[in-house]
Amino acid sequence: MSERATSTRIPWVTLGLSVVLTVMPLTVFLSGDALIRQVVLGVAALAVAAYAATVHPLSIFIALAAVLGFVPYLDVPGANIPVLLVLAVGVWVALAFLPGAELRLGGTELWVAVLAGAALLSVVATDLSVDSMTELAAWLVATAIVVPVRFLPLAARTLVVRTFVISAAAAAALGSALVRLDQDGSLLLNLTFAGYDRLRDRAQFVPGTEEIATRLTGTFVEPNIAGLVLAAAVMLAVAYFRGPLRIALVVLIGVGLLLTLSRTALATIVVAGVVLVLRAGGRRSLALIASGVVAGLGALAVPNVRGRLLDSFGASDTGSIARGRALEAFPEAMEGHWVWGLGWAREEFRDASLSSTVNYVANGPLMTIYRGGVVLGILTVLALLVLVVRSWIVAKRSFEDAVVCSAVIGFVLVALQLDFPIVLQTPATMVFSFVVGLSLVPHPPPRSIDA
Numbered sequence: 119m120s121e122r123a124t125s126t127r128i129p130w131v132t133l134g135l136s137v138v139l140t141v142m143p144l145t146v147f148l149s150g151d152a153l154i155r156q157v158v159l160g161v162a163a164l165a166v167a168a169y170a171a172t173v174h175p176l177s178i179f180i181a182l183a184a185v186l187g188f189v190p191y192l193d194v195p196g197a198n199i200p201v202l203l204v205l206a207v208g209v210w211v212a213l214a215f216l217p218g219a220e221l222r223l224g225g226t227e228l229w230v231a232v233l234a235g236a237a238l239l240s241v242v243a244t245d246l247s248v249d250s251m252t253e254l255a256a257w258l259v260a261t262a263i264v265v266p267v268r269f270l271p272l273a274a275r276t277l278v279v280r281t282f283v284i285s286a287a288a289a290a291a292l293g294s295a296l297v298r299l300d301q302d303g304s305l306l307l308n309l310t311f312a313g314y315d316r317l318r319d320r321a322q323f324v325p326g327t328e329e330i331a332t333r334l335t336g337t338f339v340e341p342n343i344a345g346l347v348l349a350a351a352v353m354l355a356v357a358y359f360r361g362p363l364r365i366a367l368v369v370l371i372g373v374g375l376l377l378t379l380s381r382t383a384l385a386t387i388v389v390a391g392v393v394l395v396l397r398a399g400g401r402r403s404l405a406l407i408a409s410g411v412v413a414g415l416g417a418l419a420v421p422n423v424r425g426r427l428l429d430s431f432g433a434s435d436t437g438s439i440a441r442g443r444a445l446e447a448f449p450e451a452m453e454g455h456w457v458w459g460l461g462w463a464r465e466e467f468r469d470a471s472l473s474s475t476v477n478y479v480a481n482g483p484l485m486t487i488y489r490g491g492v493v494l495g496i497l498t499v500l501a502l503l504v505l506v507v508r509s510w511i512v513a514k515r516s517f518e519d520a521v522v523c524s525a526v527i528g529f530v531l532v533a534l535q536l537d538f539p540i541v542l543q544t545p546a547t548m549v550f551s552f553v554v555g556l557s558l559v560p561h562p563p564p565r566s567i568d569a
Contacts (some may be wrong), residue, residue: 168211175212179270179278181205182263186552187285187351189337190545191313200544206259209266218271226558227265229501234258236497240458240490249463257462260547267555279358279556286351287367290374293336293344297377301332312337324379324426331422334377343545345380346533348372349387350525350549354556357521376417379426382536384417390528397513397520444479451478452488459491467542482534485541502530509557519557526557 170177182205185192192201213219237258241250270278296305303322306314322333322341338344348371355367375383391410395403418424451460466476467489478488483502487495509523529540529550539546 171208171211172215175214175216176274176277178205178208178212179216179266179274180281182209183278183282183552184285186545186548187282187347188289189312190343190347190548191339192311193313200256202544202548203256203259206263206548209263213266213269216271216274218274219269221265221269222560224560226268229497230262230265233261233494233497233501236494237490240494241462243458243491244455244461245463247463250461253462253467256544257547260544261551263548264551264555264558267552268558268560275556275559276358279354282552283351283355283358283367283371286347287355287370287374289337289344290334290348290351290371293334293338294374294377296336297332297334303332303335306335309337313339331379331425333379334374336374338545340539340543341378342380342382342537342539343543345375345378345383346386346539346546347549348375348378349383349390349528349533350553352387353390353521353525353528354553357518372413376420376423379422381426382533384427385536386528386532388528389532390524393510393513393527394520394524397510397524398517402517440477441480444477445481445484447477448479448484448488455491456487457491457493459487459489459494462489464489478538480537482538482541485538489541502534505554505557506530512557522553522557525553529553 182202185201185205190202193199194201194204213221237254241254244250267275267278300306322335324331324333333341334344335341336344338347352368352371352375355364355371359367375387391406395406395410398406418427466472466478479485483495483499486498506527509526513520513523533550534540540550541547
């Protein structure tokens with residue numbers, strides 16, 4: 119075959135492949151019904167994700183961190199599938215192609231498998247349906263993210279965490295601006311891509327001693343989810359940044375955290391800060407105490423925050439009253455369902471109006487028992503106890519470890535005890551697993567980020 123013939127044929131082959139891979143799917147997409155369009159979009163997204171996970175594996179971790187920090191309820195376009203869950207599956211593939219990553223199975227992986235097995239038994243015993251398996255899969259994918267995160271090499275881990283922190287800071291800035299400029303929530307309609315329901319009120323308010331206050335939601339949709347994400351971000355900003363940039367990020371995220379008016383998130387940070395002071399030692403402890411005092415005075419200077427805290431546990435604190443009643447009703451609700459729980463695909467878990475009517479218990483371990491039974495509950499509590507003890511010990515390894523482990527202890531002792539999103543909501547589950555994964559790095563890092 120002549121050189122001229124070869125040069126003539128090759129472009130035609132390339133053009134033919136281009137038609138098959140682009141024009142034909144586009145034609146099918148434009149001419150098909152809604153289901154066909156979703157299939158075409160799914161296949162295209164899968165192809166792009168497969169390419170990214172194998173050729174640019176770190177990009178999947180970075181994308182996960184960015185979505186988790188900025189827009190955690192984002193769905194895949196054209197489908198009711200959370201982007202977080204797609205990326206959480208993708209990081210397992212990416213980990214296999216990530217240079218320097220070594221997956222060595224240990225106690226963490228064994229415990230995740232045990233929890234998954236107990237949860238599956240619960241589903242089989244209560245309601246082996248598509249909806250129940252979907253809920254189980256979402257919870258397991260979000261929980262298991264702890265494994266790939268903990269095996270990230272140091273440089274990759276630092277980049278991923280910093281991406282999460284900067285994304286959360288951007289979301290905090292936007293949310294803080296909206297609290298000031300959009301007190302009735304009308305502008306939030308423009309953020310429906312973030313997961314807002316068009317039929318529900320978008321702004322969320324809380325009565326205080328001084329006035330009705332607007333809570334920060336922004337791209338987080340729910341103020342309590344915003345509080346958990348920003349609580350994690352402010353601690354990780356302390357651990358993974360330094361100098362003026364660290365101060366700027368902590369202040370920016372901290373302001374957003376205050377404006378969520380989430381008492382659970384604020385208490386989580388307070389407890390984590392106390393643990394950090396106890397484990398950091400030396401001059402760092404004095405600096406941390408001084409920073410904490412300044413932050414506390416600054417928080418109390420904000421009228422809405424001060425009113426929210428002063429109203430806690432008072433006669434007008436409807437949240438605390440409802441939680442007390444839920445605790446009282448818990449044994450009766452569990453009667454006959456203690457071993458395997460009431461089931462996973464329950465309407466009150468996804469319907470906000472129904473959940474307020476049911477008023478289930480606002481406690482992580484008890485909510486685990488409510489949904490999955492006492493077997494899963496006991497295994498979960500044992501895992502949390504081990505996490506607290508290990509974090510207390512490992513916190514002495516370096517300042518970075520002290521901050522991350524203090525955050526884990528704060529989340530376990532406060533966030534999981536005072537509320538239920540970490541058990542039921544994918545973004546909350548994933549942000550907790552993300553922080554836990556960072557605390558479970560197999561070996562001490564070769565260097566520590568300066569305090």
